[in-house]
Amino acid sequence: MNIDVLNHTNFLCGYMDAVARGYSDNEYIIGLSSTVISKNSSVEKELNCEVISSKEVKNLSSSFCNVEKLLNIDSREKVLFYLVEYLTWYKEYTVSCKCKKLELSGENVPSQHAVYLFHVNGEFNVLVYLFRAPVVEIEA
16 A cells, blocks of 8 residues: 555644644643645744754654653553554555654744654655643733
């Protein structure tokens, strides 16, 4: 089976949005997103940040399971199981996929974040961005 990268990324983004809404509360906002970066863009442009390190991910499942700490949820919960499953589809159901875990720096980058960049089929760059940040009260 070979997944349609654009459709899968769109599906994954919707799933991630639902997960983020379910785990955000009055203290912390959880942000989860996936998007295909156009050829004339970059992670830096998309997130207004600087990439300070990049490391190839050899074991996707293991790396993504560490997201449980970021989200503050138990790795045995179904929602995390399916999140990890859908992320690994890029590797399992495409012709080729390389994944890098990035560390970011910048004024708007939360201290608790995880960023993955998938290079799929030599054609698509899929950005997966996860963060946990304290809710900031805005005064009217």
